[in-house]
Amino acid sequence: TTKIIFDTDPGIDDAMALLFAHYSPEIDVVGITTVLGNASLDTVTRNALHICERFDISAPVHKGAAAPLLIAADEPPAFVHGDDGLGNINPDTPSVQHESASAAQFIVDKVVQHPHEITLVAVGRLTNLALALRLNPEITQLVKEVVIMGGALGTNEHTGNVTPVAEANIYGDPHAADIVLTANWPLTLVGLDVTMTCVMQQAQMRHLRDSAGAAGQFIWDISRHYEDYYHRTRGVKGFPVHDSCAVAYVLAPELFQVRSGAIRVVTEGISIGQTIMVPGGRLFPPGDWHNVPESQGCVGVNADALLQLYESVL
Ligand code: BDR
Ligand code: CA
Numbered sequence: 001t002t003k004i005i006f007d008t009d010p011g012i013d014d015a016m017a018l019l020f021a022h023y024s025p026e027i028d029v030v031g032i033t034t035v036l037g038n039a040s041l042d043t044v045t046r047n048a049l050h051i052c053e054r055f056d057i058s059a060p061v062h063k064g065a066a067a068p069l070l071i072a073a074d075e076p077p078a079f080v081h082g083d084d085g086l087g088n089i090n091p092d093t094p095s096v097q098h099e100s101a102s103a104a105q106f107i108v109d110k111v112v113q114h115p116h117e118i119t120l121v122a123v124g125r126l127t128n129l130a131l132a133l134r135l136n137p138e139i140t141q142l143v144k145e146v147v148i149m150g151g152a153l154g155t156n157e158h159t160g161n162v163t164p165v166a167e168a169n170i171y172g173d174p175h176a177a178d179i180v181l182t183a184n185w186p187l188t189l190v191g192l193d194v195t196m197t198c199v200m201q202q203a204q205m206r207h208l209r210d211s212a213g214a215a216g217q218f219i220w221d222i223s224r225h226y227e228d229y230y231h232r233t234r235g236v237k238g239f240p241v242h243d244s245c246a247v248a249y250v251l252a253p254e255l256f257q258v259r260s261g262a263i264r265v266v267t268e269g270i271s272i273g274q275t276i277m278v279p280g281g282r283l284f285p286p287g288d289w290h291n292v293p294e295s296q297g298c299v300g301v302n303a304d305a306l307l308q309l310y311e312s313v314l
Contacts, residue, residue: 001028002144002250003117005107007064008243009037009124010047012081012226016310017123017149017243018048019215022057023313024251029059030118031110033103037124037172039076039085041066044124047085049094055215061096064103065127068173077168080229087225104131111139118142119250122180123149123243125169130176133183140185149246150177151191151275153259155299158196166273167192170265174273178265181275187295188249189263191275194256194301195245201238202227204311212314219314241310248306249298255309257300262292 006021006029008014021027032052034045041063048061067073082088099106107128111118120143122129129146132139150169152159162171170177181187205227209220223239230239249256260280266272277297284290 001026002119003028003030004119004121005031005033005110007033007122007124007128009035009044011038011085012087012222013241013243014123015051015086015222016219016241017247018051020244020247020310020313026251031106032059032061033064033106033128035064035124035128036066036073038081043085045098049096050091053094053096061098062101062103062106063098068127069130069175082225087222089221103128104135107132108136108139111142115142116144119145121147121246121250123246125172126176126180127173130179133179140183143185146185146187147246147249149190149243151189153191153193153277153297155193158192165271170275171273174265174267178267181263181265182292184293189297190246190249194298195242196240197301198245198303198306199236199238199240200307204307208311208314215314244310248309252309255302255305256298258296259299260294260296262289263295263297264292
């Protein structure tokens, strides 16, 4: 099994991805770290604890960043994820508490304790990972892998969802994202190029609701708001399962086509939050692109197989 730390801002698709990881026999969720994003830090942390309590997930929950590294925190997108971050189901206040150590400290400690065993799956803003790198840069050599839902590489029409060129998780803390994407560790970016093509349709949702027990019903309940948002704004029927794509990459990387290259993030101006990949092998003189380690970016996915995998795990 693969040990993962799930760094998240639940969030409807985050909640779906957490359940996907939890119910996958090949994944052991050893910790959950939270970051502001789809709702405030307190709200997303409450949501993570609620999901853990409701579905007997024993992983500790560590609270992370309440604001981006350098830019000001923005208003959470209640129009996408609801005021409560979970599609306005108004979850019970959990009776369990988050741990006292910060998300960044927990990430460092776990990675150091289990060298080459921990995969960081980050499906929110990258603030906690950047802070962990700042606490102990050696973790780059000690993680097994880093898998990130974020960004867009411009290989198809899905180039941005907050601006024409920026995806929400990267846009929310571009400075943190640039630190994480240019660190020298084995990293794969699962961006909009692939996640926007993994659209779960109503029929599959109904099937999950009717055959995947309490988790299936929960997923149905939280996703009504999300489905409506995508329908109203994009005319899509169904919705993309962004964060579950990162979990799917851990379980079945063969479902994805990847490209390697240096990836950086624009940190100012009208393109702020854009991810840019320079294909491997292209050499540049000293400057902003010099010595940026190569990462992988997903450029294609077998969406049907991915959605099928989600369904079979649940
Ligand atoms: C990402 O932004 C959030 O709204 C989702 O949870 C996902 O992580 C998609 O751009
Ligand atoms: Ca998310």
